[in-house]
Amino acid sequence: xxxxxxxxxxxxxxxxxxxxxxxxxxxxxxxxxxxxxxxxxxxxxxxxxxxxxxxxxxxxxxxxxxxxxxxxxxxxxxxxxxxxxxxxxxxxxxxxxxxxxxxxxxxxxxxxxxxxxxxxxxxxxxxxxxxxxxxxxxxxxxxxxxxxxxxxxxxxxxxxxxxxxxxxxxxxxxxxxxxxxxxxxxxxxxxxxxxxxxxxxxxxxxxxxxxxxxxxxxxxxxxxxxxxxxxxxxxxxxxxxxxxxxxxxxxxxxxxxxxxxxxxxxxxxxxxxxxxxxxxxxxxxxxxx
Amino acid sequence: xxxxxxxxxxxxxxxxxxxxxxxxxxxxxxxxxxxxxxxxxxxxxxxxxxxxxxxxxxxxxxxxxxxxxxxxxxxxxxxxxxxxxxxxxxxxxxxxxxxxxxxxxxxxxxxxxxxxxxxxxxxxxxxxxxxxxxxxxxxxxxxxxxxxxxxxxxxxxxxxxxxxxxxxxxx
Numbered sequence: 220x221x222x223x224x225x226x227x228x229x230x231x232x233x234x235x236x237x238x239x240x241x242x243x244x245x246x247x248x249x250x251x252x253x254x255x256x257x258x259x260x261x262x263x264x265x266x267x268x269x270x271x272x273x274x275x276x277x278x279x280x281x282x283x284x285x286x287x288x289x290x291x292x293x294x295x296x297x298x299x300x301x302x303x304x305x306x307x308x309x310x311x312x313x314x315x316x317x318x319x320x321x322x323x324x325x326x327x328x329x330x331x332x333x334x335x336x337x338x339x340x341x342x343x344x345x346x347x348x349x350x351x352x353x354x355x356x357x358x359x360x361x362x363x364x365x366x367x368x369x370x371x372x373x374x375x376x377x378x379x380x381x382x383x384x385x386x387x388x389x390x391x392x393x394x395x396x397x398x399x400x401x402x403x404x405x406x407x408x409x410x411x412x413x414x415x416x417x418x419x420x421x422x423x424x425x426x427x428x429x430x431x432x433x434x435x436x437x438x439x440x441x442x443x444x445x446x447x448x449x450x451x452x453x454x455x456x457x458x459x460x461x462x463x464x465x466x467x468x469x470x471x472x473x474x475x476x477x478x479x480x481x482x483x484x485x486x487x488x489x490x491x492x493x494x495x496x497x498x499x500x501x502x503x504x505x506x507x508x
Numbered sequence: 509x510x511x512x513x514x515x516x517x518x519x520x521x522x523x524x525x526x527x528x529x530x531x532x533x534x535x536x537x538x539x540x541x542x543x544x545x546x547x548x549x550x551x552x553x554x555x556x557x558x559x560x561x562x563x564x565x566x567x568x569x570x571x572x573x574x575x576x577x578x579x580x581x582x583x584x585x586x587x588x589x590x591x592x593x594x595x596x597x598x599x600x601x602x603x604x605x606x607x608x609x610x611x612x613x614x615x616x617x618x619x620x621x622x623x624x625x626x627x628x629x630x631x632x633x634x635x636x637x638x639x640x641x642x643x644x645x646x647x648x649x650x651x652x653x654x655x656x657x658x659x660x661x662x663x664x665x666x667x668x669x670x671x672x673x674x675x676x677x678x679x
Contacts, residue, residue: 222509222527222573244571248551251569254528255549264527266574292563314650316623317551319563320570400649401552 221263228272228350228379231265236352236375238263243377245273245288246320248313249329273324273379282346282382287324294323302383304339304390304409311335311394314401324378330368330429337364337430338409338422339392340381348380349373357382364429388412389499391492394424395476395484405476406484408464410492412500417446421489426468426481433467436460436489449500452493460493461486513575515539516585525572532556532567534575535582543583543618554651557619558582564626566650583618586625600675601625604668605661612655620651624665628672635676638669 223241225231235243241263244250253259267273273288276297283301285294291309295318299306305323312318312335326334327347340347340360347358349372358371365371372378390411396402407424419437424430443456470481511534512521522538530549535541535558545555549568556567559581567580586599598606601624611617627647631639639647644665653661 220527222571224573224576244574247569247571247574248566251530251571252550254571255530255568260528264571264573266571268574313551314554315626315647316554316557316564316566316650317569320565398649400646 220261223263223265224269225265225267226269228270231267231270231377232350232352232375234263234265235377238265239374241265243267243328245322245325246290246317248317248321249325267377278385279382281385283385285323285381285383287327287348287378287380288322291318291321291323301385302339302343303386304342304392304411305336305345305383307390307392308335308339308394308407308409311392311399311404311407323381327363327370327378327381328372330364330370332367332427332429333404333407333425334430335392335394335404335407335424338407338424339390339411340383341422341430341432342409342411342420343383343386343390344411344413344418344420345384346382347371347378348382349376350379351376355379361432364431367428384413386411387416388414388503389496391495393488393492395488403475406468406470406481406488408485408488408492410489410496412444412496414446414500414503417441417444419444421464421467423464423468423485425475426470426485428469431467431469433464433489436463436467439463440493449497449503451497457490457493461490464489509573511572511576513577514579515541516581516588522572527571527573529572530568531558531560531570531572531575531580534572535567535580541582541584545615545618547615551650552652553616554619554623554648555616557622557651559622559626564623581622583621586621599625600671601628601664601668604664604671608660608664608667610656610660610664612653616651616653616655620648620653620661623648623651624668627665628669632669632673632676638673639665 223234242261243265245267273286275286294309323336326336345360392409394407395405404425406426409422411420419440421433465482465486470478509525547553547555551566558567
Protein backbone atom coordinates (compact mmCIF):
# COMPACT_ATOMS: atom_id res chain seq x y z
CA UNK A 220 0.00 0.00 0.00
CA UNK A 221 1.27 3.45 -0.86
CA UNK A 222 0.68 6.52 1.27
CA UNK A 223 0.36 9.68 -0.84
CA UNK A 224 0.61 13.11 0.73
CA UNK A 225 -0.40 15.78 -1.78
CA UNK A 226 -0.04 19.32 -0.48
CA UNK A 227 -2.05 21.11 -3.16
CA UNK A 228 -5.33 20.36 -4.87
CA UNK A 229 -3.57 19.91 -8.22
CA UNK A 230 -1.30 17.27 -6.70
CA UNK A 231 -4.29 15.59 -5.05
CA UNK A 232 -6.20 15.42 -8.35
CA UNK A 233 -3.15 13.99 -10.11
CA UNK A 234 -2.80 11.36 -7.38
CA UNK A 235 -6.49 10.52 -7.67
CA UNK A 236 -6.18 10.18 -11.43
CA UNK A 237 -3.07 7.98 -11.17
CA UNK A 238 -4.61 5.71 -8.51
CA UNK A 239 -8.23 4.99 -9.46
CA UNK A 240 -8.35 2.20 -6.87
CA UNK A 241 -6.74 4.34 -4.17
CA UNK A 242 -8.85 5.66 -1.31
CA UNK A 243 -8.95 9.35 -0.35
CA UNK A 244 -8.71 9.85 3.42
CA UNK A 245 -9.54 12.99 5.40
CA UNK A 246 -10.85 12.54 8.97
CA UNK A 247 -10.53 8.77 8.64
CA UNK A 248 -13.62 8.05 10.70
CA UNK A 249 -15.01 5.67 8.05
CA UNK A 250 -11.87 4.70 6.09
CA UNK A 251 -9.80 3.66 9.11
CA UNK A 252 -12.57 1.41 10.43
CA UNK A 253 -12.46 -0.51 7.16
CA UNK A 254 -8.66 -0.77 7.32
CA UNK A 255 -8.59 -1.73 11.02
CA UNK A 256 -11.06 -4.54 10.37
CA UNK A 257 -9.38 -5.81 7.21
CA UNK A 258 -12.44 -4.97 5.12
CA UNK A 259 -10.43 -3.04 2.60
CA UNK A 260 -6.87 -3.10 1.27
CA UNK A 261 -6.58 -0.26 -1.26
CA UNK A 262 -3.42 0.10 -3.35
CA UNK A 263 -2.96 3.61 -1.97
CA UNK A 264 -4.24 6.00 0.67
CA UNK A 265 -4.48 9.56 -0.60
CA UNK A 266 -4.19 11.80 2.46
CA UNK A 267 -6.09 15.01 1.82
CA UNK A 268 -5.45 16.64 5.20
CA UNK A 269 -2.62 18.78 3.81
CA UNK A 270 -4.65 20.36 1.01
CA UNK A 271 -5.51 23.81 2.42
CA UNK A 272 -8.43 24.54 0.06
CA UNK A 273 -10.42 21.59 1.43
CA UNK A 274 -10.53 22.92 4.99
CA UNK A 275 -11.64 26.47 4.18
CA UNK A 276 -15.09 28.04 4.19
CA UNK A 277 -16.59 31.42 3.35
CA UNK A 278 -19.13 33.38 1.35
CA UNK A 279 -19.24 33.01 -2.42
CA UNK A 280 -21.96 35.17 -3.99
CA UNK A 281 -25.34 34.00 -2.74
CA UNK A 282 -23.81 30.76 -1.48
CA UNK A 283 -21.67 29.60 1.42
CA UNK A 284 -18.73 27.59 0.16
CA UNK A 285 -17.81 24.81 2.58
CA UNK A 286 -14.59 22.92 1.91
CA UNK A 287 -15.29 19.19 1.81
CA UNK A 288 -12.72 18.60 4.55
CA UNK A 289 -14.05 20.99 7.20
CA UNK A 290 -14.76 18.95 10.34
CA UNK A 291 -18.22 18.98 11.91
CA UNK A 292 -16.94 20.83 15.00
CA UNK A 293 -15.96 23.80 12.82
CA UNK A 294 -19.35 23.76 11.09
CA UNK A 295 -21.10 23.88 14.47
CA UNK A 296 -18.84 26.69 15.71
CA UNK A 297 -18.84 28.82 12.57
CA UNK A 298 -21.84 28.10 10.36
CA UNK A 299 -24.82 27.87 12.71
CA UNK A 300 -26.24 31.10 11.25
CA UNK A 301 -25.33 30.54 7.60
CA UNK A 302 -26.08 26.83 7.39
CA UNK A 303 -28.54 26.15 10.22
CA UNK A 304 -29.83 22.73 9.10
CA UNK A 305 -26.35 21.37 8.41
CA UNK A 306 -25.03 22.77 11.69
CA UNK A 307 -27.93 21.18 13.60
CA UNK A 308 -27.27 17.86 11.88
CA UNK A 309 -23.54 18.18 12.65
CA UNK A 310 -24.34 18.44 16.37
CA UNK A 311 -25.90 14.97 16.27
CA UNK A 312 -22.89 13.26 14.67
CA UNK A 313 -21.31 10.62 16.92
CA UNK A 314 -19.09 12.14 19.67
CA UNK A 315 -16.84 15.20 20.13
CA UNK A 316 -13.77 13.20 19.06
CA UNK A 317 -15.49 12.09 15.85
CA UNK A 318 -16.92 15.56 15.15
CA UNK A 319 -13.38 16.93 15.47
CA UNK A 320 -12.32 14.72 12.53
CA UNK A 321 -15.34 13.72 10.45
CA UNK A 322 -16.30 15.83 7.42
CA UNK A 323 -19.20 16.40 5.05
CA UNK A 324 -16.96 15.33 2.17
CA UNK A 325 -16.42 12.00 3.89
CA UNK A 326 -20.14 11.65 4.52
CA UNK A 327 -20.76 12.21 0.79
CA UNK A 328 -17.94 9.89 -0.28
CA UNK A 329 -19.21 7.06 1.93
CA UNK A 330 -22.80 7.82 0.88
CA UNK A 331 -24.39 5.83 3.68
CA UNK A 332 -28.16 6.50 3.61
CA UNK A 333 -27.79 7.21 7.35
CA UNK A 334 -25.21 10.00 6.92
CA UNK A 335 -26.32 13.05 8.92
CA UNK A 336 -25.24 15.60 6.32
CA UNK A 337 -27.44 14.31 3.51
CA UNK A 338 -30.95 15.42 4.59
CA UNK A 339 -29.87 19.06 5.14
CA UNK A 340 -28.07 19.15 1.77
CA UNK A 341 -31.21 17.85 0.06
CA UNK A 342 -33.55 20.18 1.94
CA UNK A 343 -31.49 23.30 1.24
CA UNK A 344 -30.83 22.39 -2.41
CA UNK A 345 -27.06 22.45 -1.90
CA UNK A 346 -24.61 21.77 -4.70
CA UNK A 347 -21.59 19.51 -4.51
CA UNK A 348 -18.38 20.50 -6.29
CA UNK A 349 -16.45 17.62 -7.83
CA UNK A 350 -13.00 18.05 -9.33
CA UNK A 351 -10.61 16.00 -11.42
CA UNK A 352 -7.63 16.67 -13.66
CA UNK A 353 -10.29 17.24 -16.34
CA UNK A 354 -11.78 20.18 -14.46
CA UNK A 355 -14.48 21.06 -11.95
CA UNK A 356 -18.21 20.49 -12.09
CA UNK A 357 -21.16 20.99 -9.77
CA UNK A 358 -23.91 18.49 -9.07
CA UNK A 359 -27.04 19.29 -7.07
CA UNK A 360 -27.31 17.13 -3.95
CA UNK A 361 -30.72 16.21 -5.36
CA UNK A 362 -28.95 14.53 -8.31
CA UNK A 363 -25.95 13.16 -6.39
CA UNK A 364 -27.28 9.98 -4.77
CA UNK A 365 -27.95 7.36 -7.43
CA UNK A 366 -28.49 4.04 -5.66
CA UNK A 367 -27.32 2.31 -2.47
CA UNK A 368 -23.88 3.82 -1.70
CA UNK A 369 -23.51 4.86 -5.34
CA UNK A 370 -23.22 8.52 -6.26
CA UNK A 371 -22.49 10.78 -9.21
CA UNK A 372 -18.81 10.89 -8.12
CA UNK A 373 -16.59 9.53 -10.90
CA UNK A 374 -13.55 7.32 -10.42
CA UNK A 375 -11.00 10.09 -10.95
CA UNK A 376 -12.86 12.79 -9.03
CA UNK A 377 -12.53 14.22 -5.54
CA UNK A 378 -15.29 15.96 -3.61
CA UNK A 379 -13.88 19.44 -3.07
CA UNK A 380 -16.66 21.63 -1.70
CA UNK A 381 -20.32 22.00 -0.85
CA UNK A 382 -22.19 25.13 -1.94
CA UNK A 383 -25.02 26.01 0.40
CA UNK A 384 -27.55 28.67 -0.62
CA UNK A 385 -27.69 31.41 2.02
CA UNK A 386 -30.71 30.66 4.23
CA UNK A 387 -33.82 32.76 3.65
CA UNK A 388 -36.02 31.06 6.24
CA UNK A 389 -36.18 28.47 9.01
CA UNK A 390 -34.17 25.26 8.70
CA UNK A 391 -34.57 22.22 10.92
CA UNK A 392 -33.07 18.80 11.47
CA UNK A 393 -34.32 15.91 13.60
CA UNK A 394 -32.94 12.44 14.16
CA UNK A 395 -34.17 9.35 16.01
CA UNK A 396 -31.80 6.93 17.72
CA UNK A 397 -31.38 4.98 20.93
CA UNK A 398 -29.03 7.55 22.46
CA UNK A 399 -28.28 11.22 21.95
CA UNK A 400 -24.70 10.37 20.98
CA UNK A 401 -22.76 7.72 19.09
CA UNK A 402 -25.79 6.59 17.20
CA UNK A 403 -26.48 5.72 13.60
CA UNK A 404 -29.82 7.31 12.78
CA UNK A 405 -32.84 5.02 12.82
CA UNK A 406 -34.23 7.73 10.63
CA UNK A 407 -33.71 11.47 10.21
CA UNK A 408 -35.46 14.44 8.65
CA UNK A 409 -34.58 17.95 7.54
CA UNK A 410 -36.86 20.80 6.53
CA UNK A 411 -35.92 24.14 4.93
CA UNK A 412 -38.28 27.00 4.08
CA UNK A 413 -37.01 29.26 1.30
CA UNK A 414 -39.11 32.35 1.92
CA UNK A 415 -37.69 34.31 -1.02
CA UNK A 416 -38.76 31.76 -3.61
CA UNK A 417 -41.59 30.34 -1.49
CA UNK A 418 -40.15 26.88 -1.82
CA UNK A 419 -40.10 24.04 0.68
CA UNK A 420 -37.19 21.60 0.84
CA UNK A 421 -37.11 18.24 2.59
CA UNK A 422 -34.51 15.53 3.16
CA UNK A 423 -35.05 12.07 4.62
CA UNK A 424 -32.25 9.86 5.96
CA UNK A 425 -32.04 6.14 6.79
CA UNK A 426 -35.37 5.41 5.15
CA UNK A 427 -34.42 4.11 1.73
CA UNK A 428 -31.42 2.94 -0.30
CA UNK A 429 -30.33 6.57 -0.69
CA UNK A 430 -31.09 9.79 1.17
CA UNK A 431 -34.29 11.08 -0.45
CA UNK A 432 -36.76 13.94 -0.71
CA UNK A 433 -40.47 13.98 0.02
CA UNK A 434 -41.51 15.91 -3.06
CA UNK A 435 -45.28 15.54 -2.64
CA UNK A 436 -44.93 16.87 0.91
CA UNK A 437 -42.89 19.85 -0.38
CA UNK A 438 -45.52 20.77 -2.98
CA UNK A 439 -48.34 20.33 -0.48
CA UNK A 440 -46.71 22.65 2.05
CA UNK A 441 -45.76 25.25 -0.57
CA UNK A 442 -49.49 25.57 -1.36
CA UNK A 443 -50.72 25.48 2.25
CA UNK A 444 -48.11 27.60 4.04
CA UNK A 445 -49.01 31.21 4.80
CA UNK A 446 -45.92 32.82 3.26
CA UNK A 447 -47.20 36.34 4.09
CA UNK A 448 -47.67 36.03 7.82
CA UNK A 449 -46.66 32.52 8.80
CA UNK A 450 -49.99 31.95 10.54
CA UNK A 451 -50.11 28.67 12.49
CA UNK A 452 -51.22 25.83 10.25
CA UNK A 453 -54.36 23.84 10.84
CA UNK A 454 -53.86 20.53 12.59
CA UNK A 455 -55.11 18.65 9.50
CA UNK A 456 -52.45 20.33 7.35
CA UNK A 457 -49.64 19.49 9.77
CA UNK A 458 -50.85 15.91 9.97
CA UNK A 459 -51.13 15.59 6.19
CA UNK A 460 -47.58 16.93 5.80
CA UNK A 461 -46.33 14.23 8.17
CA UNK A 462 -48.21 11.55 6.25
CA UNK A 463 -46.76 12.70 2.92
CA UNK A 464 -43.21 12.66 4.31
CA UNK A 465 -43.73 9.12 5.65
CA UNK A 466 -45.23 8.05 2.31
CA UNK A 467 -42.09 9.18 0.45
CA UNK A 468 -39.88 6.89 2.52
CA UNK A 469 -38.88 3.44 1.33
CA UNK A 470 -37.43 1.98 4.52
CA UNK A 471 -36.40 -1.58 5.24
CA UNK A 472 -36.69 -3.67 8.41
CA UNK A 473 -33.30 -4.04 10.06
CA UNK A 474 -31.68 -4.28 13.50
CA UNK A 475 -32.13 -0.55 14.05
CA UNK A 476 -35.85 -0.43 13.40
CA UNK A 477 -38.75 -1.78 11.42
CA UNK A 478 -40.02 -0.18 8.26
CA UNK A 479 -43.31 0.68 10.00
CA UNK A 480 -41.53 2.30 12.94
CA UNK A 481 -39.36 4.39 10.63
CA UNK A 482 -42.40 5.66 8.73
CA UNK A 483 -44.19 6.50 11.94
CA UNK A 484 -41.11 8.24 13.36
CA UNK A 485 -40.73 10.24 10.16
CA UNK A 486 -44.30 11.50 10.28
CA UNK A 487 -43.75 12.63 13.89
CA UNK A 488 -40.41 14.32 13.14
CA UNK A 489 -41.89 16.03 10.07
CA UNK A 490 -44.75 17.47 12.13
CA UNK A 491 -42.34 18.65 14.81
CA UNK A 492 -39.92 20.18 12.33
CA UNK A 493 -42.83 22.00 10.71
CA UNK A 494 -44.09 23.36 14.04
CA UNK A 495 -40.62 24.57 15.01
CA UNK A 496 -40.28 26.19 11.59
CA UNK A 497 -43.60 28.03 11.88
CA UNK A 498 -42.50 29.36 15.28
CA UNK A 499 -39.15 30.47 13.80
CA UNK A 500 -40.88 32.00 10.80
CA UNK A 501 -43.15 34.12 12.98
CA UNK A 502 -40.19 35.28 15.07
CA UNK A 503 -38.38 36.13 11.85
CA UNK A 504 -41.27 38.16 10.38
CA UNK A 505 -41.74 40.03 13.66
CA UNK A 506 -38.09 41.05 13.53
CA UNK A 507 -38.41 42.24 9.94
CA UNK A 508 -41.47 44.35 10.77
CA UNK B 509 7.42 4.04 5.57
CA UNK B 510 9.00 6.41 8.09
CA UNK B 511 6.86 8.76 10.16
CA UNK B 512 8.18 11.62 12.30
CA UNK B 513 6.12 13.75 14.63
CA UNK B 514 6.09 15.27 18.09
CA UNK B 515 4.71 13.35 21.08
CA UNK B 516 4.36 15.01 24.47
CA UNK B 517 6.93 17.63 23.51
CA UNK B 518 9.49 15.21 22.11
CA UNK B 519 10.34 14.66 18.43
CA UNK B 520 10.03 10.99 17.55
CA UNK B 521 10.48 8.82 14.47
CA UNK B 522 8.93 5.45 13.75
CA UNK B 523 10.36 3.22 11.02
CA UNK B 524 8.89 0.34 9.02
CA UNK B 525 5.41 1.74 9.46
CA UNK B 526 2.79 0.02 7.30
CA UNK B 527 0.84 2.80 5.53
CA UNK B 528 -2.53 1.37 6.60
CA UNK B 529 -1.81 1.23 10.31
CA UNK B 530 -3.23 3.67 12.81
CA UNK B 531 -1.57 6.32 14.95
CA UNK B 532 -2.73 4.25 17.94
CA UNK B 533 -0.70 1.28 16.71
CA UNK B 534 2.36 3.46 16.17
CA UNK B 535 2.09 4.92 19.67
CA UNK B 536 1.62 1.59 21.42
CA UNK B 537 3.65 -0.85 19.40
CA UNK B 538 6.43 1.25 17.89
CA UNK B 539 6.98 4.09 20.35
CA UNK B 540 6.41 2.30 23.66
CA UNK B 541 3.53 4.52 24.73
CA UNK B 542 0.83 2.04 25.81
CA UNK B 543 -1.25 4.58 27.75
CA UNK B 544 -3.73 5.05 24.92
CA UNK B 545 -5.82 1.90 24.92
CA UNK B 546 -6.88 -0.25 22.00
CA UNK B 547 -10.44 -1.44 22.51
CA UNK B 548 -12.92 -1.02 19.65
CA UNK B 549 -10.77 0.26 16.75
CA UNK B 550 -13.83 1.98 15.31
CA UNK B 551 -14.19 5.23 17.23
CA UNK B 552 -17.02 3.96 19.43
CA UNK B 553 -15.28 3.77 22.80
CA UNK B 554 -12.89 6.71 23.08
CA UNK B 555 -10.21 4.71 24.97
CA UNK B 556 -7.54 5.78 22.47
CA UNK B 557 -8.33 9.52 22.67
CA UNK B 558 -5.29 11.79 22.20
CA UNK B 559 -4.74 15.43 21.37
CA UNK B 560 -3.87 15.72 17.68
CA UNK B 561 -2.65 19.21 16.83
CA UNK B 562 -4.46 20.42 19.95
CA UNK B 563 -7.82 18.80 19.17
CA UNK B 564 -9.00 15.53 20.69
CA UNK B 565 -9.43 12.58 18.35
CA UNK B 566 -9.55 8.80 18.43
CA UNK B 567 -6.01 7.77 17.50
CA UNK B 568 -7.33 4.48 16.06
CA UNK B 569 -8.93 6.51 13.27
CA UNK B 570 -5.88 8.53 12.27
CA UNK B 571 -3.68 6.88 9.65
CA UNK B 572 -0.04 6.76 10.76
CA UNK B 573 1.08 8.88 7.80
CA UNK B 574 -1.40 11.61 8.67
CA UNK B 575 0.61 12.23 11.85
CA UNK B 576 3.75 13.27 9.92
CA UNK B 577 4.93 16.60 11.32
CA UNK B 578 1.95 16.90 13.69
CA UNK B 579 1.81 17.39 17.45
CA UNK B 580 0.38 14.54 19.51
CA UNK B 581 -0.29 14.59 23.23
CA UNK B 582 -1.21 11.36 24.97
CA UNK B 583 -2.26 10.53 28.50
CA UNK B 584 1.44 10.07 29.29
CA UNK B 585 1.91 13.77 28.59
CA UNK B 586 -0.96 15.15 30.69
CA UNK B 587 1.06 15.72 33.84
CA UNK B 588 3.99 17.17 31.96
CA UNK B 589 2.59 20.35 30.47
CA UNK B 590 4.50 23.30 31.91
CA UNK B 591 2.47 25.39 34.28
CA UNK B 592 -0.29 22.85 34.59
CA UNK B 593 1.26 20.29 36.87
CA UNK B 594 4.93 21.06 36.59
CA UNK B 595 6.91 18.14 37.87
CA UNK B 596 4.04 16.58 39.76
CA UNK B 597 3.45 12.96 39.01
CA UNK B 598 -0.26 13.44 38.29
CA UNK B 599 -2.22 16.20 36.57
CA UNK B 600 -5.21 17.86 38.26
CA UNK B 601 -7.63 15.65 36.29
CA UNK B 602 -5.73 12.49 37.17
CA UNK B 603 -5.68 13.41 40.87
CA UNK B 604 -9.40 14.12 40.86
CA UNK B 605 -10.15 10.75 39.22
CA UNK B 606 -8.14 8.95 41.91
CA UNK B 607 -9.71 10.89 44.77
CA UNK B 608 -13.29 10.44 43.60
CA UNK B 609 -12.98 6.73 42.84
CA UNK B 610 -13.58 7.32 39.13
CA UNK B 611 -11.20 4.52 38.16
CA UNK B 612 -12.14 0.86 38.38
CA UNK B 613 -10.62 -1.50 35.83
CA UNK B 614 -8.89 1.52 34.30
CA UNK B 615 -9.15 0.62 30.63
CA UNK B 616 -11.30 3.59 29.65
CA UNK B 617 -9.45 5.96 31.99
CA UNK B 618 -6.74 7.30 29.64
CA UNK B 619 -9.34 8.39 27.08
CA UNK B 620 -11.56 9.94 29.73
CA UNK B 621 -8.61 11.83 31.22
CA UNK B 622 -7.62 13.35 27.86
CA UNK B 623 -11.20 14.21 26.94
CA UNK B 624 -11.82 15.73 30.39
CA UNK B 625 -8.61 17.76 30.16
CA UNK B 626 -9.85 19.14 26.84
CA UNK B 627 -13.27 20.00 28.30
CA UNK B 628 -11.60 21.90 31.14
CA UNK B 629 -9.26 23.71 28.73
CA UNK B 630 -12.25 24.88 26.69
CA UNK B 631 -14.26 25.96 29.76
CA UNK B 632 -12.55 27.00 33.02
CA UNK B 633 -9.18 27.10 31.26
CA UNK B 634 -10.56 29.68 28.82
CA UNK B 635 -12.06 31.82 31.58
CA UNK B 636 -15.56 30.37 31.18
CA UNK B 637 -17.86 28.81 33.77
CA UNK B 638 -17.18 25.33 35.09
CA UNK B 639 -19.11 22.82 32.98
CA UNK B 640 -22.51 21.66 34.26
CA UNK B 641 -23.60 18.03 34.22
CA UNK B 642 -25.17 18.21 30.77
CA UNK B 643 -22.04 19.72 29.24
CA UNK B 644 -19.85 17.09 30.90
CA UNK B 645 -22.09 14.30 29.64
CA UNK B 646 -22.00 15.66 26.11
CA UNK B 647 -18.21 16.07 26.18
CA UNK B 648 -17.73 12.50 27.43
CA UNK B 649 -20.45 10.91 25.27
CA UNK B 650 -17.84 9.22 23.11
CA UNK B 651 -16.02 7.57 26.01
CA UNK B 652 -17.49 4.28 27.17
CA UNK B 653 -16.95 2.93 30.69
CA UNK B 654 -18.37 -0.47 31.63
CA UNK B 655 -17.45 -0.39 35.33
CA UNK B 656 -18.23 2.85 37.08
CA UNK B 657 -21.71 3.81 35.95
CA UNK B 658 -20.19 7.25 35.19
CA UNK B 659 -21.37 9.00 38.39
CA UNK B 660 -17.92 8.99 39.99
CA UNK B 661 -16.39 10.15 36.73
CA UNK B 662 -18.72 13.13 36.62
CA UNK B 663 -17.93 13.90 40.27
CA UNK B 664 -14.24 13.83 39.37
CA UNK B 665 -14.73 16.23 36.46
CA UNK B 666 -16.52 18.69 38.75
CA UNK B 667 -13.69 18.45 41.29
CA UNK B 668 -10.99 18.93 38.66
CA UNK B 669 -12.87 21.88 37.15
CA UNK B 670 -13.16 23.53 40.55
CA UNK B 671 -9.44 23.12 41.20
CA UNK B 672 -8.37 24.28 37.79
CA UNK B 673 -10.58 27.36 38.12
CA UNK B 674 -9.00 28.11 41.52
CA UNK B 675 -5.50 27.56 40.16
CA UNK B 676 -6.33 29.85 37.23
CA UNK B 677 -7.66 32.69 39.41
CA UNK B 678 -4.73 32.38 41.86
CA UNK B 679 -2.11 32.72 39.14
